Amino acid sequence: MRANHIKDLWAEGRVATNIFLGLPDSFAAEIIAGQGWDGVTIDMQHGLIDYQVGVTMLQAISQFEATPMVRVPWNDPAIIMKVLDAGAYGVICPMINNREEAKRFVGACRYAPTGYRSTGPVRAAFYAGPDYHQHAAETILTFAMIETQDGVDNVDEIFTTPGLDAVYIGPSDLSVSMGGLPGGDQRTPEVMAAIETILAAAKQHGIKAAIHAMTSEYANEMIEKGFDLVTLSNEYRHMATRAAQVLGEVKV
Amino acid sequence: MRANHIKDLWAEGRVATNIFLGLPDSFAAEIIAGQGWDGVTIDMQHGLIDYQVGVTMLQAISQFEATPMVRVPWNDPAIIMKVLDAGAYGVICPMINNREEAKRFVGACRYAPTGYRSTGPVRAAFYAGPDYHQHAAETILTFAMIETQDGVDNVDEIFTTPGLDAVYIGPSDLSVSMGGLPGGDQRTPEVMAAIETILAAAKQHGIKAAIHAMTSEYANEMIEKGFDLVTLSNEYRHMATRAAQVLGEVKV
Amino acid sequence: MRANHIKDLWAEGRVATNIFLGLPDSFAAEIIAGQGWDGVTIDMQHGLIDYQVGVTMLQAISQFEATPMVRVPWNDPAIIMKVLDAGAYGVICPMINNREEAKRFVGACRYAPTGYRSTGPVRAAFYAGPDYHQHAAETILTFAMIETQDGVDNVDEIFTTPGLDAVYIGPSDLSVSMGGLPGGDQRTPEVMAAIETILAAAKQHGIKAAIHAMTSEYANEMIEKGFDLVTLSNEYRHMATRAAQVLGEVKV
Amino acid sequence: MRANHIKDLWAEGRVATNIFLGLPDSFAAEIIAGQGWDGVTIDMQHGLIDYQVGVTMLQAISQFEATPMVRVPWNDPAIIMKVLDAGAYGVICPMINNREEAKRFVGACRYAPTGYRSTGPVRAAFYAGPDYHQHAAETILTFAMIETQDGVDNVDEIFTTPGLDAVYIGPSDLSVSMGGLPGGDQRTPEVMAAIETILAAAKQHGIKAAIHAMTSEYANEMIEKGFDLVTLSNEYRHMATRAAQVLGEVKV
């Protein structure tokens, strides 16, 4: 089975970079995937992307070494299984707040006896190889998002869910859930404390820790703390940032 | 009829900013169009964009003041008329090398008796208003691209074509046509001389002059020279530039 | 934050008009949205419309003052949050039968602490402005559809759900649920009694009342009764009605 | 080979009804095609429709007896052959002004020795049957649009082009070409005279005569004059007309 590049990096003790895609377009995906990111994540939750165009984005990413991942809109086995069958090598699931939700998520990603995923990896087997079924569990990454106070309170029961590979922290929702403001790169004491709690629990239970960042500064701080994967915002923000900067430089 | 923002700026003696779109996606178009560019040009020539998605991009741009324009793939009345009917307020036509080609292009953009455009401005009339037919000629901009040695040699006959509003210089093709290398922001003596020739002829014949730039430096130089519109590369290059920069800053 | 036109009308004590869209096409949406309807609702339940094309329809509607709304296929947080992130300013949710379902629906529409909506209003913030998060709750409308006998029986517990703005009555499903025939503009005593019950409860609990109509006659009757919003069928029925009429007039 | 319904009607001396489609949507096409129109024409010239969605519209129309036709954007063999291979049973070609243009158009519609159409009727053979090649010339209709003064002046040489089945009059372009205003249902003396000239020439040379109408009144007048096919506007105008009417009836 084709290797999962992020897992390979982790096996060497390295940190992985990741970027989100929010534009429903396979060419933007292809450009980004060719830049050397370790993971490229199609954001079907907040990005403007639905399944059908997501498939063409997975195809575009497949030319490269980057691990193709999908953030699904919700903890729903229908879409989780569909993106896996389409070849996703990692699934990030929002709003995991307790063990039951974690089991529902992980179960949708794993074949029996671990989970309840239906077999039929139509495109995945083309991407991965004919031995997909045998090695899927050890190759495909499952990320549970902890982004609420409930999630923070239940990290132990969540992180010990069999088949869960990693936690993914969304600082913006975490802040909102705690009564703060939305926005990335949160540094309020409350959010930072929650991040520390989650990170420590991940280390304790032997799962990997990933976090969403809007800037390289925040990402680097989080790497310093011990995170295993950092996401650096998404392609449309980078586009908007640079376009606005250039426009500002023109003297008209 | 809804005004053409670039024409309004030009009437005040100001320079207009423009950006190209190469991604086939209406959300990228919407983000860019909301940034304050004076013109936003859907690049159907080198961009990965065909007519059907181009329509949704025109719709997205229509929320803003920016002039929606299209660079057509070729000097072909079929696509020129289709993008005009879809609401383009400016057409940039590649590879105009002589008077005959200029007439073919401008004629496709204008109703009789000036041209031979077929009437049926299906979406354009929704965008522009019910008096579209009467004011289309004075509102919609026609840009002839001069990007070959032939075009440079024939600027006088091209620029005096009735109904032609502006010239658009493509420095990369100009360089290639003269035996040089491709790439934006050309500064070889040969290309600079050609640019000066074209610019002078445009001033002489009373049409506007526009040029493609990859950087704000080059754009500002061209504004200094007297250009009326500068394009600052396109959205996918800005995306790629910024994403690569951020990736480079992460310490993994 | 950009205002919600329907809320503005309601603040003035006026009745709002609304129309449904069932064709998956942004140009039909644009034509309709330009006609002066107060609300334009993309019908993702019974219309032939999925999320991806729905986004382009929201973009087309955004050029106009009309409030862009979506009827979601089902009470599912995944799609509710996705259409809100895409810029919907109102959500109509089918088949709300009790308090628990109402809370699930409204919670998906509201950020913490009222609800559990995940933050990331990707396109919504472009449409609404940077203060989207702060004003979303007071701007975005939530409509619970009452269209079953259970729903009618539970109007009090449903209408007092915090964050619920309005009820939306579907007379056809209401009739079917009561053992009657499907079809719009129901006037059977059973359905009329249920409508009166719902309307009275809405008035009592201070939420707005909306209803689906197939004809202007029925809509006007409902306005007389005190409804705050009337939907006048959808664009494809209007198309079919007029096309059939014209065909019938031709003497071949 | 599956019969061409319009040709069958004409063989019985009857007049055919036709409608244009301007919305890029196969469901609108399906609704219209099911209403009993004799022809349904996908308008790729002024409609917002490109080839790919046009194919799905042809598929939708194929369920019904109506003749599926396409108005192509321009007299271009590339698109003419593509829509024929996709199953169009009639092609309406804009802006035929002389014999040479007529031959170019008709030649693209006919296999050798009459024309130069390339063989490969990929979907057409599924729609029509395995004997498509043998009967294509006698089944598929070619309509040359006469909509300029030049076209009117050259009707004799145009209408005697071998393989041309019919003329299609566009009164709006005809008016514009003669210095008048655009708009359907033209009744100025100049346009009416041109219509009479075209109609008489069609009768003389044994080809059929078709005309575009915006209302049933105009269509009926034209039937009285002897036209063989009348088009009654298009689906989006019918939609807009009826929706606006209903909106006007609501008392808010």
Added chain:
Amino acid sequence: MRANHIKDLWAEGRVATNIFLGLPDSFAAEIIAGQGWDGVTIDMQHGLIDYQVGVTMLQAISQFEATPMVRVPWNDPAIIMKVLDAGAYGVICPMINNREEAKRFVGACRYAPTGYRSTGPVRAAFYAGPDYHQHAAETILTFAMIETQDGVDNVDEIFTTPGLDAVYIGPSDLSVSMGGLPGGDQRTPEVMAAIETILAAAKQHGIKAAIHAMTSEYANEMIEKGFDLVTLSNEYRHMATRAAQVLGEVKV
């Protein structure tokens, strides 16, 4: 109401053939549907197909006698009702493991009082006729997939669910659920025993029995056993098989 071809066959005591579609393309669907299969099933579970393109596939199939069916991604009323409104005449629902799940599935397919399907058969009524509502329950087929050990254990309570028409066996998932390997045409004693158990229960409770096969050999064996419908793999496997065979025959 238009008849359901498979139901007609069954009424005559005959066995129906079926094929799955996994490519998101209406032309592949049209080619297959024209070959004489009794049922053609759009596979939205493991196929790479989402709702929007699924609608165009249903339209393409509608030209033919074959029963258009959909395998939905999951037991979710949102998508079940959407595909029914789009004109599916049969729904195959994966992973039905007990009576509660069977009721949830069947209820989504049936109007009150049997079920809770919302009325609004937008395209279905065009396909089926105006009496759709009255005859939908007796015309539209519901298939519960039994593909886990739990499902096998609960066949009696599942098969006696009012409104359930048939069982559909997925041998690959059945095998995986029992600890075996995935893959079609399972013949292990465990799977064969389960198939016999399911088939016997179906016969006992008077519902039809359908099964997925990869080869005609397996299908014929299952027909011998008494199955009422056999699926013969899908269009992309047939494509791949034949293409690979031809490639292997070329002597390069």
Added chain:
Amino acid sequence: MRANHIKDLWAEGRVATNIFLGLPDSFAAEIIAGQGWDGVTIDMQHGLIDYQVGVTMLQAISQFEATPMVRVPWNDPAIIMKVLDAGAYGVICPMINNREEAKRFVGACRYAPTGYRSTGPVRAAFYAGPDYHQHAAETILTFAMIETQDGVDNVDEIFTTPGLDAVYIGPSDLSVSMGGLPGGDQRTPEVMAAIETILAAAKQHGIKAAIHAMTSEYANEMIEKGFDLVTLSNEYRHMATRAAQVLGEVKV
């Protein structure tokens, strides 16, 4: 610059296999491209494929070693340049009948001074590498289709066109052009004589010879004759053939 697999094979004196794609779907393209074909050609002439979906097909093919090629609908620089910019490594152009047409075709594929292709290889440079411009002429294949008697008569002037790499024979059109029947694998004496003439001229002028076949038998015969590339029909015919065969084997 990434190598052209077919050119590499030819450099070793080997024969290349090729297949056409007629379904507008990137997953079918991906399956086929993964089978080991030396070339995979998106058929935009007779296939039901337009540019936008063609781009996603090119992306899917790019994962594999196979040379991605496009048969364009017509000898039109607009679409030729667009598919090259999208990453096609070979262009097959229909209906080349004389030197002028050959020059128009080849010129659209080559940068100055050989041709008149506009520079802007947006996706091509991602696929090929940053040195695309310098090596494009020696890497990208140009195939002129000879499929008329005129073309046969003019093989010498066509085959000596600078920049033309190969001839591609379409036996079906060749037969029709000579007064014969359409259909692949033509063996009439007239067509065979024409094939021999073309092949001999290709050998004489040092260009490669390619031919379209429907069966491996015909392809093998042509390889025996000395052809350098054989196309083995297309993916939808293989799909249809195999599906029909399997259906025929079922005993219902």
